[in-house]
Amino acid sequence: MELTYTLQELPEVAEKVLTGSSSKTLLFYGEMGTGKTTLIKQIAKNLGVVDSVSSPTFSIVNEHxxxxxxxxxxxxxxLESLDEALDIGIEDYLYSGHWNFVEWPEKVEDLLPGESTKIELIKNENGSRTLSIKPVK
Incomplete structure (x- = not known):
């Protein structure tokens, strides 16, 4: 599935991501500034997260x-090595059966579950975003 959207359409797009996902592990790909964290915040809100969702850039993982x-x-x-991810217990998190939203998943590809959903974001010149959703098996 591929769609182009503006920030005003974010709640509907987040719902489409949830319904279009084949798993609870969502892998977010895109350059810096494409809106990965903004989309994640909205998806989390759609799921019912009530606390503040921010990027875990320094803590690596946030739990909601x-x-x-x-x-x-x-x-x-x-992240500078797979060992850093292993040190935080990433495998316990990823295989817990809970929701996993991963920014910059290419850095931990060898540790990711077999079934997940790849979400690619591109920022367009007019400020809109184009998103594609693909199952990963």
């Missing part, structure tokens, strides 16, 4: 509570 569920949000931009 839902009703009888958790959401783990990762930002691996500053």
């Amino acid at each position: 509570l839902l009703d009888n569920e958790k959401l783990y949000h990762y930002d691996f931009y500053r």
Whole structure:
């Protein structure tokens, strides 16, 4: 699935991401400034997260509570080795059965679950974004 959207359409786009996802592990690809964290915030809100969602750039992972569920949000931009990810217990998080939203997943590809959803974001010249959703098996 591919769609182009503006920030005003973000709540509807977030819902389409959730319904178009084949798993609870969402991998967000895109250059810096394409809106990965902004989209993640809206998806988390659609899922029912009530606390503030921000990028875990320095902590690597943030945990958010839902009703009888958790959401783990990762930002691996500053990650320098797979050992750093292993040190935080990434495998326990990723294989917990909870939601996993991963920014910069290319840095930990060898550790990712087999089933996930790839979300690619591109910022267009007019300020809109183009998003594609693809299952990964």
